[in-house]
Structure formats: C-alpha cells, structure tokens
Amino acid sequence: MKAVVWYGPRDVRVTERAVPVPGPHEVLLQVAYCGICGSDLHEYADGPHAIPTRASHPASGARAPLVLGHEFCGTVAAVGDGVAADSPATGDRVAVEPHYRCGTCPRCRAGEYNICRHFGFAGLVGDGGPAEYAVVQSYMAHRLPPDVPLEQAALFEPASVALHALRRAGDVRSVAVVGLEPVGLLTVLLAARRGIRRIIAADVRPDRLALAGRLGATDLADARDAADPRRPDPRAGERIRRLAGAEGVDAAFEAVGSQSALDACLAATRRGGRTVLIGLAPRLAFDALALVNNEQSIVAGVGYRDTYPELIRLVREGGLDLTPVVTSVVPLEAVVERGFAALLERAGTDIKILAAPGRPRGAVFGRGVAE
Known part of the structure; x- marks a missing residue:
C-alpha cells in the first residue's frame, strides 16, 4: 500500500509499505479520507514535537518513521483477536477518534482520557491515517449510522476540538x-x-x-x-x-x-x-x-473526550454540515506538495485539505469540492 510517512522535518514521503495486520483488540481500516491538521504542519515544518524518535511511545509502541495524520475515517476491512462483539465489524464505516488511552491512570479512571498519562494521537505518536490502510485500537473506531456519510466523518476530529473548547x-x-x-x-x-x-x-x-x-x-x-x-x-x-x-x-x-x-x-x-x-x-x-x-x-483544551457520539447525533438528527471548511481533496500521492507544502506556504485560499487514499467518487463537500 501507499502511505504518507514522516522521516524528519521537511522530509515527508509517500512510500510503499506492507498492509498492516490488526493485532489483538485492533481493527484494520480501508481509509476514505484523512485531513491535514495544524499539528501535522508543525511536525512537517520543524518537528519532532510529539513524534517519538529515540524511543517507542508507551501507548503505541511506535517511533519514527511513522504515518503522519490523525483526522481520518474509513471502512473496517478486518478485525483482530479479542475485539468486543459490540465493536465495529468488517464492512462497517467508522470515524476514528485517535486518542490513545491506558484506561488505568487516575485521569482515565475519572473519564478524562484525553489527558491520560500516555496521552497521544494515532498519526502523531503512532501510525495514522494518510495511507490506503490503517490499523487502530478498536476503541478508537466509532460506527457510523447509514445516514451519516464519510464526508462528514472526515471532519469529526477537528470538530471535536471545537466542541470540547x-x-x-x-x-x-x-x-x-x-x-x-x-x-x-x-x-x-x-x-x-x-x-x-x-x-x-x-x-x-x-x-x-x-x-x-x-x-x-x-x-x-x-x-x-x-x-x-x-x-x-x-x-x-x-x-x-x-x-x-x-x-x-x-x-x-x-x-x-x-x-x-x-x-x-x-x-x-x-x-x-x-x-x-x-x-x-x-x-x-x-x-x-x-x-x-x-x-x-x-x-x-487539549483534544477532546466523549464528543463523537454528539457529533454523530447532530449530523444524523440535526442536519449539521461540517464540510464547508473543506477546500481541496487531493490524491494520496500528491499530499506532500498539494497538501503540507501548500498549507505551510499559505499562498492560496485553502483551509482544510483532505487526502483521499481510496479516491471515492461522487462526493461533494460544502463548498462544491468533488473528487
């Protein structure tokens, strides 16, 4: 598969990688969209800031080089051992809430998992979403109802930051x-x-x-x-x-x-x-x-907690449309030049750029951006 990999500051490449295999309590996604975030730009411009380079991150077990990008959604392609029966299954469309959490530290036990002692995001401290396939912890995957499109789910991560704020x-x-x-x-x-x-x-x-x-x-x-x-x-x-x-x-x-x-x-x-x-x-x-x-x-406010269910409800029942902030959708192989570099130079009118690894056809975003 193709993946967007961070090797160092100003050194992000679209490379070939093996399709990952989901381990225990993990799911494999075929990625539909992955947005480029301001924190990704910081890592691209002059990182590492959050990306682990010398030692593996305790929650993800990963270190650089890693797949950079945490605003993603897609369809479950496979599940690993031990995934709970009420978790998303093969074929389900999901939005990814990319927070790692240990579940045992004082803040996790208090429900404040966004400030877990091992705080971090898939796509910053572990492999993320700008790839044809991505593996995430099953607790990160929120099943989407049939009437909530992936085009909306692509914006749930930045919308969650706003909602938490x-x-x-x-x-x-x-x-x-x-x-x-x-x-x-x-x-x-x-x-x-x-x-x-x-x-x-x-x-x-x-x-x-x-x-x-x-x-x-x-x-x-x-x-x-x-x-x-x-x-x-x-x-x-x-x-x-x-x-x-x-x-x-x-x-x-x-x-x-x-x-x-x-x-x-x-x-x-x-x-x-x-x-x-x-x-x-x-x-x-x-x-x-x-x-x-x-x-x-x-x-x-750092990250968010318990926001995805509300956003799903607002899209499904309240007609919330998050897509007007999307200004460009680019193929994976062009994401460095037309995504990271373009946003960093701030020369154009782009606001939110999405990479579309699978190049889904026929999607129309709030400002008329189509695949």
Whole structure:
C-alpha cells in the first residue's frame, strides 16, 4: 500500500509499505479520507514535537518513521483477536477518534482520557491515517449510522476540538473566536448550533471572515492593521469588545497560537470572563495584574473526550454540515506538495485539505469540492 510517512522535518514521503495486520483488540481500516491538521504542519515544518524518535511511545509502541495524520475515517476491512462483539465489524464505516488511552491512570479512571498519562494521537505518536490502510485500537473506531456519510466523518476530529473548547468555556451567551483556521471556523459553526446569541469572528483574511459569516457568526472583525495589512492590529481586541458592547464577551477562543491573538482575546473578554486556548504556541505572555483585577481566567483544551457520539447525533438528527471548511481533496500521492507544502506556504485560499487514499467518487463537500 501507499502511505504518507514522516522521516524528519521537511522530509515527508509517500512510500510503499506492507498492509498492516490488526493485532489483538485492533481493527484494520480501508481509509476514505484523512485531513491535514495544524499539528501535522508543525511536525512537517520543524518537528519532532510529539513524534517519538529515540524511543517507542508507551501507548503505541511506535517511533519514527511513522504515518503522519490523525483526522481520518474509513471502512473496517478486518478485525483482530479479542475485539468486543459490540465493536465495529468488517464492512462497517467508522470515524476514528485517535486518542490513545491506558484506561488505568487516575485521569482515565475519572473519564478524562484525553489527558491520560500516555496521552497521544494515532498519526502523531503512532501510525495514522494518510495511507490506503490503517490499523487502530478498536476503541478508537466509532460506527457510523447509514445516514451519516464519510464526508462528514472526515471532519469529526477537528470538530471535536471545537466542541470540547466550547464545553470548556461553560454556559455563555457571547463569544469571540480569534483566528479562523479550520478549528476556529468549526467553533463558530458549533457555537451557532448551540444557540449562542452573539458570535464575533476575527481574522486577518476577508475570505475566512466571509465564510465565518455563512457558518453563523453574528459579527465579523477584520483584525488587519490598517497601517500594514500584512500584520494583525494590536487593537483588534478593542474592536471586538466594541462589537460585543461595553462589557465584552463572556468567552474568547484563541485559535491561532500567537501572542497577538491572546492579547485580542483578553482585551475582548468581560470581567469574570474566560479565554480558552486552542491554538498551539510554545510560550505566551499576559498581564497577570490585569487578569487578577478583572478576575478573568485562561483555560486550555487539549483534544477532546466523549464528543463523537454528539457529533454523530447532530449530523444524523440535526442536519449539521461540517464540510464547508473543506477546500481541496487531493490524491494520496500528491499530499506532500498539494497538501503540507501548500498549507505551510499559505499562498492560496485553502483551509482544510483532505487526502483521499481510496479516491471515492461522487462526493461533494460544502463548498462544491468533488473528487
């Protein structure tokens, strides 16, 4: 089979590998789609960050080189020994929730498996989805009802990040989403589905602001600096705050991983409000005195837990459409040049790129992207 394999920074190759055989409690998938995530781009650009290179990861037993990519779905092709009778069976279509979990550490026992002591994702600490076939733990595979298409399931992983972040924000009536990468846009979409009254979307790209408006944002904040449109406006938070009213929003989502985005979130949030960190950044700074005096809080969200059943229900019963964020679907052999490199250069209008190892025909995504 063909697979997209990480060997080192800027060294990701489409290579030939043997089709893996599922071991105990594992299932083999024929992969339909695999999305490219921001964390994948970090590994491609200047990794390793999460990828184990010297020793095997304790949950996956793998180390580099490994198949890079964790947003995937497909059809069960075979099952290993010991797979429970109520787990997906051969022929079932599934969405993959790629969290490894030990099941025995204190956080797993408390149901918080996304912060397991052996936390990691298939596709980052073990082999993932941009391949013709992939093996995953059976607990990662969520069976899809007949009326939930794989095109929707391809977006369940980033949508889960957004849903978990919304849960971390608590009961809110107004929010700001700063940064309209795929997770930021999906946060806008799911905030609208949750009935949040005011949703302010902020970004430096007009095309992404326009899409956020179509996904349910009530207000759009152009975060470009008027003096230099290539840079974010240091007063963007004040602009968001004015849109929200004098007090500011109940919660803001930092969905970029940048200092300017965090500054905007804190400036836009009311006293007693909350900023939720979704984006990835090695180090951020804040005014601790202002944070204390305003009794604001900063919380983080990593991954998600117990989100896939809700997303399946929302697609099946509520007509939720996650696919408008998909802008390109590329064949597996082109995923490095037309996927990783294209997103890293940020030269085009792509938002979410999916690799389609099996090249399924006739699928139409929210913005008209077809195989």
